[in-house]
Amino acid sequence: MTTKTKTKKTAQRRLAEQVLTHITASPTAYHVVANMIRRLEDAGFTGLPEEERWQLAPGGRYYVTRNGSSIIAFTIPGRDFRGYQIIASHSDSPSFRIKENPEMEAAGYLRLNVERYGGMLCAPWFDRPLSIAGRVVVRGRDGALETRLIQPDRDLLMLPSLAIHMNREANDGMKYNAQTDMLPLFGEAADKGRFRALLASEAGVPEQDILSDDLYLVVRQAPSFWGAEEQYFSSPRLDDQECAWCSLEGFLAADNEEQVMLHCVLDNEEVGSRTRQGAASTFLQSVLVRIGESLGRDGQDYHTALASSFMVSADNAHAVHPAHPDKADPVHRPRMNGGIVLKYAANQNYTTDGVSAAVVRDLCLREKIPLQTFFNRSDQPGGSTLGNISNTQVSLMAADIGLAQLAMHSPYETAGVSDVGALVDFCRAFYRAGAPRIRETCHS
Numbered sequence: 001m002t003t004k005t006k007t008k009k010t011a012q013r014r015l016a017e018q019v020l021t022h023i024t025a026s027p028t029a030y031h032v033v034a035n036m037i038r039r040l041e042d043a044g045f046t047g048l049p050e051e052e053r054w055q056l057a058p059g060g061r062y063y064v065t066r067n068g069s070s071i072i073a074f075t076i077p078g079r080d081f082r083g084y085q086i087i088a089s090h091s092d093s094p095s096f097r098i099k100e101n102p103e104m105e106a107a108g109y110l111r112l113n114v115e116r117y118g119g120m121l122c123a124p125w126f127d128r129p130l131s132i133a134g135r136v137v138v139r140g141r142d143g144a145l146e147t148r149l150i151q152p153d154r155d156l157l158m159l160p161s162l163a164i165h166m167n168r169e170a171n172d173g174m175k176y177n178a179q180t181d182m183l184p185l186f187g188e189a190a191d192k193g194r195f196r197a198l199l200a201s202e203a204g205v206p207e208q209d210i211l212s213d214d215l216y217l218v219v220r221q222a223p224s225f226w227g228a229e230e231q232y233f234s235s236p237r238l239d240d241q242e243c244a245w246c247s248l249e250g251f252l253a254a255d256n257e258e259q260v261m262l263h264c265v266l267d268n269e270e271v272g273s274r275t276r277q278g279a280a281s282t283f284l285q286s287v288l289v290r291i292g293e294s295l296g297r298d299g300q301d302y303h304t305a306l307a308s309s310f311m312v313s314a315d316n317a318h319a320v321h322p323a324h325p326d327k328a329d330p331v332h333r334p335r336m337n338g339g340i341v342l343k344y345a346a347n348q349n350y351t352t353d354g355v356s357a358a359v360v361r362d363l364c365l366r367e368k369i370p371l372q373t374f375f376n377r378s379d380q381p382g383g384s385t386l387g388n389i390s391n392t393q394v395s396l397m398a399a400d401i402g403l404a405q406l407a408m409h410s411p412y413e414t415a416g417v418s419d420v421g422a423l424v425d426f427c428r429a430f431y432r433a434g435a436p437r438i439r440e441t442c443h444s
């Protein structure tokens, strides 16, 4: 291995370690946003409350949050801008939401009552240490309501499998019932009341001050690098925190004197985005409109800016699975460590079309960033993501990309080390780029 290759590998590994540090510290969408705010403030960004009037200045760096689970950070060029360079990803991952008063007795034990959040693979949730994380809403001293993030740093729960001796068909395929099979074991019947006491102690308030909560199960398994050359890593929540982190990394490393750069991480993609803070909400539109208004631009300017903008919808993609290569398109075969993946779907669940694909490919060719393509098998409908949903609120040219991973929606997913660097490079180059220059010919 040459010294140059070795240095490059070390740099790639360091980036992958950083993304995993961020993911481990971010068990829920609330923590993703809190940790991103920390980085943004360190980099000189100012928080803008949605409920106050904004006074933005050319050259300013700002961020806005909604519900504490979605965040949009942006930078204003020093002179009048043309449009918006946007990368959008999502902050949430499939998990189980803990219901209120969750303790349920069964056979002398206590289990927690949970419901599904998103479409997860159930089997890998069994037989590994679990905990809880999220936010607790408490009554503050002055009577105002306050949210407190909690993240107990210990193993609290387990979903033990039924022994093979009691179900000889277990290896012939299992069905999981969310109400009966997926309730984790918390303690003995005599421990009733301990859950609420735990929340109070984690939130640092008396039990009676807790009014409600948004809590989720969290897999505690630490990330790991593995493989012949340690070229892979596995971790919870790679979808989509890997893309979200790369977007922030590229955003903080870039500047642009022509376009407003926006780093958007939106909640609720896993349940369809139709929430106050999701991609189907007014959040992004409201931020774009307010940027223009605050800088003295008018309605016409808003529309010209949208026409001079580009959005990258960044959400992880499926790598070809070595045991099931026939599940992928026969020609387009994304693999881990093969670079970023441009995603297509004729039904436009992905926003990519010929023109937006050309914008992405042109950038990758100029920046020497490896690019692969994903298509669903023609007989499979495939998934969707936030780009086309966001486009119903803020319509602009867009393309869908992601990184190739295995075991999507497992609580422990797998991806490639060198891809992290490829996406950071892409995001930085994209944020630096000017408005797309396209000559459309509308006659034959």
Ligand code: ZN
Residues within 6 Å of the ligand: 090, 239, 240, 269, 315, 316, 385
């Ligand atoms: Zn995703």
